[in-house]
Amino acid sequence: MRRRQFLVLSAASVGGVLVYSLDRKVSRLAAQDKPAAGQKIRIPLRFFTEGEALIVAAAVARIFPTDESGPGATEAGVTVFIDRQLAGPYGRDKHRYTHPPFDDNAAEEFGYQGASNPQQVYREGLKQLAGFDKLAPAEQDAKLKQIETGVFFNLLRRNTIEGMFCDPQHGGNVDMVGWQLIGFPGPRMTNFAQIEQYKGEPFRPKPMSLAQVVDHPNKPTEEET
């Protein structure tokens, strides 16, 4: 077994959000434990090395940046989300047909035909981004521009959107920042009274996560074997 890796972030950068303890339970940094300046948070990683996680964190922050239009991938915990996805059946391609022969010349209409699973695509892709987290934002954008038509970037972009807007039980969309950004209320059990009421005016109920709405959310797919 490899040595356990952690993503170490400054507490200020993730201020007051959820972190994941070693037993995979979610715990909250209590508001009264407001982190002192310079304090670090160690988030256990399931798939990435710390170095990889820092590159992913920097890249997703350029894909879905934190800016004047609102919070982004950093606040939503997208890196932690992707790490958990890659460690699960999705990362291992459990539900993709992976029998050979692989035809690399198939037309694009046939979809991804590569032999590499998402774990392998990330591992290889991140090698090309060595030192990425140390670059200035403009240099980072230039680097991503170079790879934006490739398999790795497109997977990273898709996973970033997933991590922004998934139910918080998957480790992304922390504190439902993604849902708040776009006005999505989450799993709201009934809109019976409102469905015909609103005619072009915003209806923005306070978001609730699945765990807040039902007693027993189904086990997330990333926890399946």
Next chain:
Amino acid sequence: MKTLPKTDAVIIGGGWTGLLMAKELSARTPISVVVLERGAPRHKEDYIGGMDELDYNVRFRLMQDYGLQTVTLRYTTKDKAIPVRQLGSFMPGQGTGGAGEHWGAVWPRFQPDVFNLLTSTTQRYGAKKLPEGHSVVDWGVTWEEIEPYYVKADKLVGAGGKAGNLRGKVVDGGNIFEGARSEEYPLPPTKTPYFGSLFKDAALKLGYHPYPNPAAILSQNYTNPDGISRQACFYCGFCDRFGCMVGAKSQPTNTLLPIVEKAKSVTLRHGCWVRRIVYDKSSGRATGVSYIDANGEETIQPADLVILGSWTLNNTRLLLLSGIGEPYDPNTGKGVVGRNLTHQISFTAAQAFFDKPLNRFMGAAPAGTRMSDFDGDAFDHSNLPFIRGGTFAGMGTGFQPIVGFGAVPSSVKTRWGSEWKKAAVYWYDRVGTVSFAGEHVAYRDHYFDLDPTYKDHLGDPLIRMTIDWNENEREVVKFAIAKGVEIAKAMGAKEIVPSAPYGHYDTRRYQSTHVQGGTIMGKSPEHSVVNTFGQHWQASNLFVMGASQFANNGSANPTPSVIAFTYRTADAVIDRYLKHPGKLA
């Protein structure tokens, strides 16, 4: 290998057709029935904790596991087929209820002329109007024969809608282009989400005939003729690709399973992967089925009656693997098993951007407005470069953020970074789609056979689809895009992004889970696999159920027709076949 005691009937597949046959057989006959479902057991209670977009709408928890088995696909008989490695253009189901669990519950009937497409098209336009290379045929069944079974299907699911043709009388506000209904829908239409009301107003302004989309989701609390009570829809929006948390969306697990599970004559086995129908060619009898059970043991289940209800792909594949009937050869036109593979034209004709929020998170998969002014032969094709057509709709299906985020007007050129994010956030709830569902004509060289290279996890060949869009479909799509833009404009859209025209069949883009053909019905064994009762021409104790029976796609989503034809088969089996086993036609 173990051989189990013989059962009277064995049913392959625990979805709409299999469980409906099991229900009918158990309610109306004393015979013993075994249902074999290869997926996991499911109950409606399982869905309560399942309002999770990532797991159900993105990772496709309810769908067929392509890690075990998929299809291969090619455009022409000269190409090498490529495996479809991830779910894309269609989404078969797996587990109790099959695809009937995650479906959208859109509930249209076929147009009456779909059943005699060859005759009706030839009579109106002459044979030359049919597209080159077509294999359009008549089904051998009439609207009048099938309509009473549509009524039974409506009552089973508690269909909601508004009739547009009641016993020949045209009714404003319903679909005036539909075939005559003998009865009104059991329930009124669902509520209309805002986007659907914009569509309705626009369609009326343009002189079209919009109607509330017919739905197999309850608009009111309802008890069906079997005594199954379900509650009305809450419009939560977690609908298409989910199981319903409250049981409002009709699914086999909430509509049929409660009865089937109580029936003493029915045994439902899960995790049973059927590999072959055991067939005695000399006597023309199916003697049972061979499967791998949940413990991995090879098992023979002998039976007097075999009912194959495993969805289009596996219905066809199991007949080919089992050597039942002559495989279709597109070069000679001989053989029947695998012929007339069709899908459905289904796409966003126009993306419409509005200057106001649409609150599209609220909704239900079949809630919205549809119009049939350009469906089938409702309009004259004499001066158009295509036959047939389809329906337009403005739906409020329940818009979700992972799948939905990122639509921006064409002025935004980037797909990531600040500019894109700002635009995508702004437009997220201001974008809607004018959708189109159209007919897919059958062609001689579109068919199923067994792939020579790729196998499933047990080593059996995958099924190979030879399919593409031809000129007729591409012309229909061009026509639909222009109309879609016209409707979007009339809806008050500030910006409109028309769809790109159709090129080749694209396995990546979800089309619909409406794949038809392979074991088509007909009047004669030379041109069809089963008779109009679903009975196999050569093996009279084998019945094949589902959309694999359908010789062409009818623009409408096929499930109501699948259920109607299953009811018709149930009557034929129970009232005629079981009394005098033998050929029904």
